[in-house]
Amino acid sequence: MAEDIAKAVARRRTFAIIAHPDAGKTTLTEKLLLFGGAIQLAGEVKAKKDKIQTRSDWMKIERERGISVVTSVMTFEYGDNVFNLLDTPGHEDFADDTYRTLSAVDSAVMVIDAARGIEPRTLKLFEVCRMRDIPIVTFVNKMDRDARDTFEILDEIEQKLALDTAPITWPIGQGKTFAGTYHLAENAVRRGDDEKERTPVHGPDSNRAAGLLPDNDRPAFIEELELAREACRPFDLEAFRQGHLTPVYFGSALRNYGVRDLIEALGAYGPSPRAQEADSRKVEATEEKMTSFVFKIQANMDPNHRDRIAFVRVCSGTLQRGMKAKLVRTGKPISLSAPQFFFARSRITADEAYAGDVVGIPNHGTLRIGDTLTEGEEILFRGVPNFAPEILRRVRLGDAMKAKKLKEALQQMAEEGVVQLFQPEDGSPAIVGVVGALQIDVLKERLNVEYTLPVDFEVARFSVCRWIDADDKADLHRFIESHRGDIARDLDDDPVFLAQHEFSLNYEAERWKAIRFAAVKDYQVRDKAA
Ligand code: G4P
Secondary structure, eight states: OHHHHHHHHHHEEEEEEEEOTTSSHHHHHHHHHHHTTSOSSTTHHHHHHHTGGGGSGGGHHHHHHTOOOOOOEEEEEETTEEEEEEOOOSSGGGHHHHHHHHTTOSEEEEEEETTTBSOHHHHHHHHHHHHTTOOEEEEEEOTTSOOOOHHHHHHHHHHHHOOEEEESEEEESOGGGOOEEEETTTTEEEOSTTOSSOEEOSSSOOHHHHTTSOGGGHHHHHHHHHHHHHHSOOOOHHHHHTTSEEEEEEOBTTTTBSHHHHHHHHHHHSOOSOOEEBSSSEEOTTOSSOEEEEEEEEEOSBTTBBOEEEEEEEEESOEETTEEEEETTTTEEEEEOOOEEEOSSOEEEOSEEOTTOEEEEEESSOOOTTOEEESSOOOOBOOOEEEOOSEEEEEEESOGGGHHHHHHHHHHHHHHTSSEEEEETTOOOOEEEESSHHHHHHHHHHHHHHHOOOEEEEEOSOOEEEEEEOSSHHHHHHHHHHTGGGEEEOTTSOEEEEESSHHHHHHHHHHOTTOEEESEEEOOOOOTTO
16 A cells, blocks of 8 residues: 555656746647647647536636636646646736745646747746745747847756746757757757657767758857857756756657657656645655645536535545545545546546646635545645735625635635735624736626626725734734725735735834734634634
8 A cells, every 4th residue: 555655756747837928838738738648630729728617617818818817737648658738827916826836736837939948927937936945947938930049048047036047958959940859968859849859969060950051050069069068057856846947858849859858858857746845743654544635626627517626635644536535624524425536628537546646626625725535634734825815805795695605605716715805893894815916807707607696896095014923912802903995805804904005014014013014824724613
């Protein structure tokens, strides 16, 4: 049993793709799934972007705006490995969703457009990965177009991200002459992803690789390779695993170059599911007892059943269909009768899942983001963050008779992580908070479509929200007492301070040194009643 778990864990690679919009994340995802045999035809992920996501009405928003709001997971196999690819929303208004998803991966692929280099969103997402020490594999995409000089690209990664680079492959040509990738350590060539294996080039000279290029380009390519061998850092597995160095691969997701190189890299170097930090101890992936946490809730996956799926990352042991788990927040048991695995187009019942796997657990509101499930142990996983909202609104309801229904609907959506909900201490109407403006649109659309609650939003007089705490609870109590009109409670009953602007926050922070004002809160909380 223990051995089975160890074997299963060793095979697994759970990762996400981070990229600036348009760098090629969707195309690459599609090709990873294609080569992993998860989909039959390229084009399905795109089709999914265009069609399948129309499955529920509220997603009209993303269709109209051509953005992907939904985070989902796709599983595929390649060689001996099982890959779990966690997809993240492309739009930055859903950044909190992306950050939560990054709490559930062990590594990330950073896709860079070869002509554009490091773009703002790449940088931001990279910083989140760095905060969590997530190792990063770099894929320089669109080499079939005019690209920057290869050394220049490597240099930019080093400079802008303060991250060492080790090119593992080198592009053979670029733009119209792009003819494949050259593996520097193996001295072997792959002319495209149609070739399952690389062809060794005998001896250190690269003439056979250069032979793929037009005559005029050959000498420069040979010179470049020599320079690369001399000047570039060799790959160092330890430094990669610690997040200090990124192996770099080149290719074209659209034209099928370099994708196999990348999958093989994840298989060979990508970390298997790592130990997860819980409040009282670290949980090893190979432990026998099942532990897992919820990092995402998705409503309306299927309009026929108004279901709500909790995406759970298994951290240790075996999650088995039919098992009873303990929901640590409430202390109550929960029956995992129909856990599901997700593929590009379908979902199937999951009989067994191991550390690194992500399963969907259908439920009617029992599970919340950040929840920990165990076989009985009282532990809580850390690291599914809650970000202080940047936009605060009061919900205005036309029909006062529906106030109770509105309260329930908001509560549900807050539990899904769509919005955050704050109940002012002075009894005034609830305030909703979001990180990005589009989330407000999603909220409005869903309240209308799912709950027939047409609402409007009023600008609240607050624009800043911080969780407050203090070592000495008497200090906290005093602060709350003297700021009653500016205090509200979140879903967990934790107090927040609402300020009109940053200035008033700084002013209070100066005056009340004992109070901590936090812009990020971990979800890991026990029910106050429990
Ligand atoms: P995203 O998910 O990161 O936003 O990027 P996506 O894959 O949608 O790719 C953005 C555009 O870049 C698409 O073109 C796609 O075809 C193109 N692309 C992706 N990879 C490559 C590549 O390796 N080489 C080249 N030349 N182009 C690439 P589009 O015209 O916006 O969309 P479409 O109409 O072609 O679907």
